[in-house]
Amino acid sequence: MSQCCLAAADISAFLSGNSLNAAASKSAKLRNVFSFFRSESDRVRVTREKIRSRRRRGGGFSGPHCAMEEVKTSSAWVASRSSHVFVDSSGLDKLVDKIHGSIPKVEWDFEGIHYFDNGPLTVQYLFVLDALNFCFWPDEDLNYDDLAVGLKVALQNDKSAFDADRLQSYTGTQLRKLLNWPRPLPLEDERVRLLHEVGSELKRSFAGKASNLVEACGKSAVSLVALITRHFPGFRDHSLYKGHQVFLYKRAQIFASDLWGAFKGQGYGEFYDIGSITIFADYIVPAVLRELGVLRYSSDLAGTIDANAEISSGSEEEVEIRACTIYAVEKMKDLIKAKFGKQVLSVELDLWLWSYGVQSPYLRHHRTLSIYY
Numbered sequence: 001m002s003q004c005c006l007a008a009a010d011i012s013a014f015l016s017g018n019s020l021n022a023a024a025s026k027s028a029k030l031r032n033v034f035s036f037f038r039s040e041s042d043r044v045r046v047t048r049e050k051i052r053s054r055r056r057r058g059g060g061f062s063g064p065h066c067a068m069e070e071v072k073t074s075s076a077w078v079a080s081r082s083s084h085v086f087v088d089s090s091g092l093d094k095l096v097d098k099i100h101g102s103i104p105k106v107e108w109d110f111e112g113i114h115y116f117d118n119g120p121l122t123v124q125y126l127f128v129l130d131a132l133n134f135c136f137w138p139d140e141d142l143n144y145d146d147l148a149v150g151l152k153v154a155l156q157n158d159k160s161a162f163d164a165d166r167l168q169s170y171t172g173t174q175l176r177k178l179l180n181w182p183r184p185l186p187l188e189d190e191r192v193r194l195l196h197e198v199g200s201e202l203k204r205s206f207a208g209k210a211s212n213l214v215e216a217c218g219k220s221a222v223s224l225v226a227l228i229t230r231h232f233p234g235f236r237d238h239s240l241y242k243g244h245q246v247f248l249y250k251r252a253q254i255f256a257s258d259l260w261g262a263f264k265g266q267g268y269g270e271f272y273d274i275g276s277i278t279i280f281a282d283y284i285v286p287a288v289l290r291e292l293g294v295l296r297y298s299s300d301l302a303g304t305i306d307a308n309a310e311i312s313s314g315s316e317e318e319v320e321i322r323a324c325t326i327y328a329v330e331k332m333k334d335l336i337k338a339k340f341g342k343q344v345l346s347v348e349l350d351l352w353l354w355s356y357g358v359q360s361p362y363l364r365h366h367r368t369l370s371i372y373y
């Protein structure tokens, strides 16, 4: 920079676009300095634009670890500002003491309802299952088991039923028939759209196979969640709460957990970081935590839920229920570690709490129309 050793003051003045303009008309020397800085500023502007466009494309700064950490940190952010839902620390304390820090062991597929052949077709089955694993409550006869069994029977009858091309072409009537369901499914058009999305993106990026998606994550559940939410918009389970983005990623995370459970932590289910997965913010676990005195609701919110009235997706109430669920279970894990020196997994806590909830006939859960859970 021999021709332009301007003092710092001049450079900052330049960046403000004032003094160098006037000076440049006085002398050639300064004119050179000015032209040098103009080309520099163009270079800087181009670089900045490149960074901005990379950010817009979502490249570079949202690595896999960001995604999962964001679930925990954004849920904690909500919990620290919530006004409809509260985590009762004494309730949490009592629950941990009650179980002496030991979680009752619940087997994955304790109901015996899932397809399993220990191979890539099981991965395809679980990905299709978790693409549709949401919002059963509007049909009081429908529940998760009907979906799991329906897809299992469909695959046993036709091994090509979940090929990427087939997934892209299902209609609502065909999906209903596949599940042997006598009437339109809740959010049926969305379920069909999500099947199409899974089929087309698996074909475009993973040779049609969910097993390739899993193999691409290097045995990291966190990377798998990041890969899924990057490629499949239907899995991008997030909300805006008081102007902040809150990440929940329920169906992306439960897919990793279902692989881990189905394959017993081996093969397609082997993840060195399964401990990073949080609880799955569905509508059963929050209701169980409320029943166990861990979550407390405002009287208005309790009244709405107990009257079986709906809560809007993205409302403060809905986001606080889901985020406080994640926050409470993370706190529960810390408490079990501090009090009993035990390291428990969210996926194990989840299976215990969820299985407890689906077997409680009078459980009152919140009702939100959502494709996320």
Ligand SMILES: Nc1nc2c(c(CN[C@H]3C=C[C@H](O)[C@@H]3O)cn2[C@@H]2O[C@H](COP(=O)(O)O)[C@@H](O)[C@H]2O)c(=O)[nH]1
Pocket: 107, 108, 109, 110, 111, 133, 134, 135, 136, 137, 142, 143, 144, 145, 258, 261, 279, 280, 281, 282, 283, 284, 285, 350, 351, 354, 358, 373
């Ligand atoms: N937190 C959490 N939420 C879960 C599951 C499962 C199923 N997990 C399988 C894996 C191993 C087990 O053996 C299960 O068979 C479904 N759900 C959610 O519950 C709701 C369905 O309720 P209902 O309408 O009553 O069927 C709905 O939001 C659904 O997305 C879970 O494990 N954890």
